[in-house]
Amino acid sequence: MSPPHDTNAAFEASTPHIQNRRHRGNPRGLLAGGVAVSSLADRPIPERKWLVDGLIPVGSVTMLSGDGGLGKSLVAMQLLAACATGGRWLGLETMPCRCIGFHCEDDMEELHRRMSALSAALGISLHDFSDDCVLFDRVGQDNALMTFPPNYDGVPEATATLGGLHNYALDFGAQLIVLDSLHDLFLGNENIRTQARAFIAELRALAREIDGAVVLLAHPSASGLSTGSGSAGSTAWNNAVRSRMYLTKPDDEGTDLRTLKTMKSNYGPAGGEIRMRFRDGAFFAESDDPGIIGTIKRRSAEDVFLRCLDRAQAQGRHLTDANNSPRYAPRTMETMSESEGHSKRDLERAMRRLFDQNRIRIGTALGSDRHARKAIVRSENGGGDAE
Helix, strand or coil, X not given: XXXXXXXXXXXXXXXXXXXXXXXXXXXXXXXXXXXXXXXHHHCCCCCCCEEECCCEECCCEEEEEECCCCCHHHHHHHHHHHHHHCCCECCECECCCEEEEEECCCCHHHHHHHHHHHHHHHCCCHHHHCCCEEEEXXXXXXCCCEECCHHHCCCCEECHHHHHHHHHHHHXXXXXXXXXXXXXXXXXXXXXHHHHHHHHHHHHHHHHHCCCEEEEXXXXXXXXXXXXXXXXXXXXXXXXXXXXXXXECCCCCCCCEEEEEEEEECCCCCCCEEEEEEECCEEEECCCCCHHHHHHHHHHHHHHHHHHHHHHHHCCCCCXXXXXXXXXXXXXXXCCHHHCCCCHHHHHHHHHHHHHCCCEEEEEEECCCCCEEEEEEEHHHCCCEEC
């Protein structure tokens, strides 16, 4: 039998000109991190996670572009409001999460006015945000997130501003960061592909670390406006982001109409669009439920959650808020007849609101094995014990 072939030695012998480079910090010259495809056979297929179904993927950067004055900042603020309060964004379900708005164009007074107006239009109160949304007024400050060496010689570096944002997001537990906007944050040459890709790569690393999404607002280039693509600078921007949306105003329609087009979606369908109108401080999709109707739906989901919780406890099933548990409440409730057709997402948002309203909490329940375990209970259950 012939001796095993040393592929690493053969590779190094055939490529002596790269040997020194490959050995820096890695004496054997081996690339780490490879996964055998066969080893995936016994692993569960990971579910794709979305901040907004089909539009904004978790773990990636989404670019939202639009000409000045069309309302892309307001559209992004509505996304912050929807995720922070467990609501819908332009008629679409969102992932409830903590959010950060990093605003370089509007000061806090303007942000306050806009958030108050859109909240009233959507039928929610600023109190409904709890502590789940934080806005940064960055007008007039040094907002560059990366520095680029002169003459393009050297490695770009993250700035203290990006480091501070990164650390705050992790400490706060944010899973959505809205950056408004690109021309304040990127001080390199937007037409140089390597700089564009390096910038987006840094933001994508941030999105992956927070297990959330970074939404980057941008103004389209002159070419992007003339072609209708909405692209900004080099094509590297479009290639580097995983999803890109373009806000436009139809020429032959009223001044309150906008169209949000999906120009790119690596993980979902592209080419779709949302038609919406501006009314009373917010944009509403044609299929959206504003005001009192949306409020009624939210309260219905909360009532359903509580009925399912009572039914599960009566059956000796004690549910949890841990989404990796087989006792995860929204997933279990979705299959119950008492759910009345509410989806897991609906019930997740209802659970979050009920916790915020102190109507439910984590208490102690006795399982069928008579061992105590943590479970969701109604707050009026006194000590939280459930049999």
